[in-house]
Amino acid sequence: MYYSKVVKRTMSKWMNEDMRELFRALLSLENEEECRLFLEDVCTVKEITDMAQRLKVARLLRDRTSYAQINQTTGVSTATISRVSRCLDYGPGGYELVLRRLEQEGRNDE
Numbered sequence: 001m002y003y004s005k006v007v008k009r010t011m012s013k014w015m016n017e018d019m020r021e022l023f024r025a026l027l028s029l030e031n032e033e034e035c036r037l038f039l040e041d042v043c044t045v046k047e048i049t050d051m052a053q054r055l056k057v058a059r060l061l062r063d064r065t066s067y068a069q070i071n072q073t074t075g076v077s078t079a080t081i082s083r084v085s086r087c088l089d090y091g092p093g094g095y096e097l098v099l100r101r102l103e104q105e106g107r108n109d110e
Contacts, residue, residue, distance in 0.1 A: 057084045058095040 029035045060070045
């Protein structure tokens, strides 16, 4: 609960029309290729890789993989693993939402 209040307070500081436009831009993308093209334009390769790694860490944490195992298999620092874990436990629910939808999409592809 506390983390959620902090997130809302912090979000109000950075949420503005530029951020809303970015969110609308992301929502306008129609497929994986369009998403790749846009992300390559607005992010560095490292930023994209970091986001992909965090998503992988979230999935592994959700599957109850230990920090040590995640660190060993992915090379992601324990600080990043801990941050993702806090988001899973106390964050606004974005990781959970995305992971659930990816799982549903995977089942629909079979």
